[in-house]
Amino acid sequence: MATHFDPAAAAQPGSGIFGLPHSPDEAHVVVIPVPFEATTSYGGGTSNGPAALLEASKQVDLFDVETGRPYERGIAMLEAPAELHLWNERAKERALLVIEAGGIESGDAELLSAAKDVNGFSEKLNDHVYRTAKHWLEQGKRVAAVGGDHAISYGIIQAHAEKYPGMGVLHLDAHADLRVAYEGFTWSHASIFYNVCERIPGVKTLVQVGLRDMSENEHRYIERSGGRIHAFYDAVLQQNRFDGLPWNQQVKQIVDKLPQQVYLSFDIDGLDPVLCPNTGTPVPGGLSFPEATALVAGVVRSGRTIVGFDLTEVAPDPEGSEWDANVGARLLYKMIGWMLKSQKA
Numbered sequence: 001m002a003t004h005f006d007p008a009a010a011a012q013p014g015s016g017i018f019g020l021p022h023s024p025d026e027a028h029v030v031v032i033p034v035p036f037e038a039t040t041s042y043g044g045g046t047s048n049g050p051a052a053l054l055e056a057s058k059q060v061d062l063f064d065v066e067t068g069r070p071y072e073r074g075i076a077m078l079e080a081p082a083e084l085h086l087w088n089e090r091a092k093e094r095a096l097l098v099i100e101a102g103g104i105e106s107g108d109a110e111l112l113s114a115a116k117d118v119n120g121f122s123e124k125l126n127d128h129v130y131r132t133a134k135h136w137l138e139q140g141k142r143v144a145a146v147g148g149d150h151a152i153s154y155g156i157i158q159a160h161a162e163k164y165p166g167m168g169v170l171h172l173d174a175h176a177d178l179r180v181a182y183e184g185f186t187w188s189h190a191s192i193f194y195n196v197c198e199r200i201p202g203v204k205t206l207v208q209v210g211l212r213d214m215s216e217n218e219h220r221y222i223e224r225s226g227g228r229i230h231a232f233y234d235a236v237l238q239q240n241r242f243d244g245l246p247w248n249q250q251v252k253q254i255v256d257k258l259p260q261q262v263y264l265s266f267d268i269d270g271l272d273p274v275l276c277p278n279t280g281t282p283v284p285g286g287l288s289f290p291e292a293t294a295l296v297a298g299v300v301r302s303g304r305t306i307v308g309f310d311l312t313e314v315a316p317d318p319e320g321s322e323w324d325a326n327v328g329a330r331l332l333y334k335m336i337g338w339m340l341k342s343q344k345a
Contacts, residue, residue, distance in 0.1 A: 005020075007071060008062075011059075015058065017031060017075055017077040018058065018062060018075055019062075022075060022076045023076055024078055027075050027076035028074045028142060028340070029074065029076070029143075029339075031076065031077040031078065031143075032145040032156065033079070034050065034125070035084055035085060036087065036149070037088065037149040038088060038091030038118055038125075039151055039185045039188040044315070045278060045280070045315035045318065046313050047085075048315065049147055049313070049314035049325075050077075050080060052314065053146050053325055053332060054077055055322075056329040057329040057332065064333065064334070067334070067338055077146075084125070087121045090121060094115075095115075095118045098111050098115050098118070099183060103184050111184070115183075115184035122151060122186070122187035129145060129159075130154075130158050130159050132155075133145070133308075134162070137160070137308075144310060144311070146310065146312070146328075149280065149312060150177055150189040150265075150312045151188060151191075151192055152312060153192055153265050153310045156308065157263060157265065158200055161200045161202030161203050164263075167204065168203070168205035168206070168207060168259045168261070169193075169203055169205070169206050169263045169264075170207050170254075170258060171267075172267065172271075172287070173208065173209075173269065173270045174211065174212050174213050174267070175213050175283075176193065177189065177192045177193045177194070177267075178191070178214070178217075178229075179215060189313075192265075193208075194221070197228065197229065204228070204259055205229075205258060206229045207232070207258055208231045208232065209254055209270065209287075210232070210234050210270040210285075210287055232250075232253075232254055235285075247291055251294060251298035252298065254295065255298050255304065258299065261304070262305065262307065263308050264335060265312075266335070267279075268328055268331070269283060271286050272285070272286040272288055275327045276313075276324050276328070277324065278315045279313045279314065280315060289330075293334045293338075296338045297338055300338045304342065305342045306335075306343075307339075308339070309335050
């Protein structure tokens, strides 16, 4: 790190994520921005999440009482290639035809063609994220991704599962994301963990936390997973709290289901929507910010290692408020801090 860098000073013009001066080659943590939200089926705007997170991150103080000085290891965000923005715009245009028709159930040729196009763009996106994550993992970096909708997570999970076979995924979300090709989109944001479970054998265990909106088929898929998927439903977590069970004990129950190496996949809508009012599919309920960060901390305090993560569905307020990105940037820094701390444990 440059000797003149002052972590207590205001972020300088042209600085990187969190106001840091590191290049990706210098940094230990490399963040992949993925501005893609082709299959968003309700509210939009998450493709602007990476840029909003980058800007908001420059207001985050770099000393953290719990994790110390994560910035000292070096953190850098890559630039999103122009083609990603192009793929996103084209895929959104084609997806809109399908979404407005309620899916492809009618068998209409135009809808089927549009869905096929969207799936093609999504496959390109998956390959880009996979290759990018794989490259930086091979350089000995810790790698994270920020979205975008939750569909962007497939490639980075695939890369981590290859490097850390037998890893578990800790998934914070209001939704189970276990639908099969939702609305005709194989790579829908609502299908991300169905695809992970069906296509990535290196993921040993999926532990889902905060679920409060799902289909009966998704619930059945969890029940029939043979213990590969463990769901901690929001209603049960809340009832346990009402019954007097402390959050730290619930965290232990969650973490106990995970193997030694853990990948975090956090959809911001797993939090109370007061913290993310502009996310695409907000659902009442969810975790507070301290509960979410205590969950991440609990993974590390158990002696487990966080190998990588993604943060998705952060959508900036179209009216200009920075609240969603502010919360997202602070969660991002906490996740980075605990990830680095876990590798020293």
